[in-house]
Amino acid sequence: xxxxxxxxxxxxxxxxxxxxxxxTYDTSESDYYLFWYKQPPxxxxxxxxxxxxYKQQNATENRFSVNFQKAAKSFSLKISxxxxxxxxxYFCAGHSGAGSYQLTFGKGTKLSVIP
Amino acid sequence: GAVVSQHPSRVICKSGTSVKIECRSLDFQATTMFWYxxxxxxxxxxxxxxxxxxxxxxxxxxxxxKFLINHAxxxxxxxxxxxAHPEDSSFYICxxxxxxxxxxETQYFGPxxxxxxx
Numbered sequence: 001x002x003x004x005x006x007x008x009x010x011x012x013x014x015x016x017x018x019x020x021x022x023x024t025y026d027t028s029e030s031d032y033y034l035f036w037y038k039q040p041p042x043x044x045x046x047x048x049x050x051x052x053x054y055k056q057q058n059a060t061e062n063r064f065s066v067n068f069q070k071a072a073k074s075f076s077l078k079i080s081x082x083x084x085x086x087x088x089x090y091f092c093a094g095h096s097g098a099g100s101y102q103l104t105f106g107k108g109t110k111l112s113v114i115p
Numbered sequence: 116g117a118v119v120s121q122h123p124s125r126v127i128c129k130s131g132t133s134v135k136i137e138c139r140s141l142d143f144q145a146t147t148m149f150w151y152x153x154x155x156x157x158x159x160x161x162x163x164x165x166x167x168x169x170x171x172x173x174x175x176x177x178x179x180x181k182f183l184i185n186h187a188x189x190x191x192x193x194x195x196x197x198x199a200h201p202e203d204s205s206f207y208i209c210x211x212x213x214x215x216x217x218x219x220e221t222q223y224f225g226p227x228x229x230x231x232x233x
Contacts, residue, residue, distance in 0.1 A: 033220050043153075043206060045224035052220075091158060095220070100147055100172070101212055103222055105158045 002027040002094050006106035013082045014114050020067075021077045021109050023092030032096050035103070036066070036077045040088040048090070051075065079111075087113045116142050119211050121225030128199055129233055136194045136228045138209030145211035148192035149222060150184060153206045165192050189214075199232040206230075 003026045013019035025034065036048040051059045051068050058066050063080045075094075079086055092106040118141040128134050138148055147166050151159040163184050165171040171184035181203075183195040192211075196203055206229050210222040 035221070037224075042226070043208075044226045045159075045208065045210070047221065047223065050221060100164050100166075101220060101222070102149070102161060102164060107158050 002104040004092050004094055004104050004106040006092050006109050008109045010110045012112040012114055015082055017082055018080045019082055021090050023075045023106055025073050025094050029096040032094055034075045034094045037091045038088045082113050084113050087111055117223040118142050119223050119225040121209055121228055123228060125229045127231045130200050131198055134196045134199055136207055138192045138225050140190045140211040143213045144189035146214045147212050148186055149210045150194050151208045153208060201232045204230055204232045
């Protein structure tokens with residue numbers, strides 16, 4: 001079973017600046033997947049980025065990138081050139097890559113973007 | 116691609132009635148669908164996992180007879196809240212994972228259903 005920890009309940013960033021959201025995890029599996037989901041006020045969960053544990057290269061999606069440190073079991077999300085639309089709850093999640101692929105979620109980080 | 120719809124988006128019902136929520140994968144076939152409940156300012160809580168054509172697997176503490184899940188096809192799962200009571204009021208979210216490629220390992224979420232039981 002996995003555990004996922006987000007230690008920052010709230011973060012804020014100035015528009016156009018860069019912010020990093022932290023996430024640590026613990027798992028005994030060798031094959032697993034990690035995700036960042038965004039939940040804006042509409043409450044629709046939106047996939048931001050995913051990382052396969054077997055890949056050494058950090059995933060990148062436009063302004064979003066991760067810093068995946070496998071040995072440290074760390075999976076942080078970097079948002080560059082922050083925009084007002086980035087304001088949301090961000091959830092870190094992971095699963096073992098097998099079985100039912102059930103996700104384990106962190107408690108979330110609320111990101112505010114200051115104009 | 117990978118769009119999941121949920122209907123209704125909002126429902127208000129009287130205590131004691133049953134409410135059905137539909138979750139559909141619109142542009143892919145979903146091997147597995149998941150049902151979550153989310154309380155205000157909290158993370159998602161997994162209620163059950165369902166695979167097409169088989170019985171759902173419920174998480175500990177979730178009443179099977181109260182939250183009936185049917186996964187009749189590869190694109191449709193339903194959650195029925197039976198004999199709803201005010202404490203069942205919540206935000207219910209479904210997700211689906213696909214059958215191949217990157218979709219197999221990724222859950223795509225519906226927009227959620229806000230249930231209010233009076």
